[in-house]
Amino acid sequence: MPELPEVETIKRGLDVVLSKKIIQVKVLEKKSFIGEIEQVLNTKITQVRRRGKALLIDLDNGWTMMIHLRMTGQVIFRLKERGVEGSFAGGHPTEDFVSKMPSRHTRVIFEFSDGAVYFNDQRKFGFVKLIPTEKVEEESFIKRLGREPWEMRGEEFYEILQRKKGSNVKSLILDQGNVAGVGNIYADEALFFAEIDPRRRAGSLSKKEAERLLEGMGKVMQVSIELGGSSMANYVKADGSRGDYLEAFAKVFNRQGRRCERCGGEVKKIKVSGRGTHYCPRCQK
DNA sequence: CTAGGATCCTGTCAGC
DNA sequence: TGCTGACAGGATCCTA
Numbered sequence: 131m132p133e134l135p136e137v138e139t140i141k142r143g144l145d146v147v148l149s150k151k152i153i154q155v156k157v158l159e160k161k162s163f164i165g166e167i168e169q170v171l172n173t174k175i176t177q178v179r180r181r182g183k184a185l186l187i188d189l190d191n192g193w194t195m196m197i198h199l200r201m202t203g204q205v206i207f208r209l210k211e212r213g214v215e216g217s218f219a220g221g222h223p224t225e226d227f228v229s230k231m232p233s234r235h236t237r238v239i240f241e242f243s244d245g246a247v248y249f250n251d252q253r254k255f256g257f258v259k260l261i262p263t264e265k266v267e268e269e270s271f272i273k274r275l276g277r278e279p280w281e282m283r284g285e286e287f288y289e290i291l292q293r294k295k296g297s298n299v300k301s302l303i304l305d306q307g308n309v310a311g312v313g314n315i316y317a318d319e320a321l322f323f324a325e326i327d328p329r330r331r332a333g334s335l336s337k338k339e340a341e342r343l344l345e346g347m348g349k350v351m352q353v354s355i356e357l358g359g360s361s362m363a364n365y366v367k368a369d370g371s372r373g374d375y376l377e378a379f380a381k382v383f384n385r386q387g388r389r390c391e392r393c394g395g396e397v398k399k400i401k402v403s404g405r406g407t408h409y410c411p412r413c414q415k
Numbered sequence: 416c417t418a419g420g421a422t423c424c425t426g427t428c429a430g431c
Numbered sequence: 432t433g434c435t436g437a438c439a440g441g442a443t444c445c446t447a
Contacts, residue, residue, distance in 0.1 A: 200442070202441095235425090304441085376440090403418085406439080419446090427437105
């Protein structure tokens, strides 16, 4: 369920592994690791990048590890001897953020002399995939990625809406080939920001509405990045309780039955193209 | 080409 | 207490 802000938060958190040498790789679930262990073993991490929801970890031997978290992926870094202290975790928010590693959801482990990175994934939809660094742009998912909202002009987004005028606007912004990084939460939040009904045909949006929606996608994800996405940093609250990051962040997502902060109407939950969709029928037209 | 639905997998929760 | 079905912050493949 991690979206762009979660992946960006992981990217930033992984600064701690730059120039560390991977001295051991353990693949606990075969389908979670596409490549050969030898392509990673005894290499140093030179750079961590992000493209949409894909994390790219460059190694000093010409290979790049692409990590896609899909629905339930997590990246957890632990320093040896220090346990949860001095650690870092991002992705799908669960108790694994703070529990003993490896857990039953751990699929791949990368060990350093002083710690380890755990790739966890409850549902096994995510993966770690090895790609030659110079061929990253040719990888199928990366290749078809659209621009991130803040890299796109309003006119360009409006053209996409016109080109795919038959689809509903929510599915359109969820398609990574149109806009990179938006997932189910930020789609609902951006549509709320722009006061647009998620079921609207893409072709029915005015230029003004297109611009507002583009602005909304950028804003909600930017704010989330500033808050650290859903990561360990905001998972455990000061009093030890488990905080739901969405409680503080979301205006509509998971708020069905509650009052709309903008107009006082009731937030509803419906299905749009098979995805749970939250919106305020009173102010999203 | 588009749009919509099924599918991969595990876990949790509501309802009976 | 089971059991069952629905659903889950994603993307791809298949069908019409």
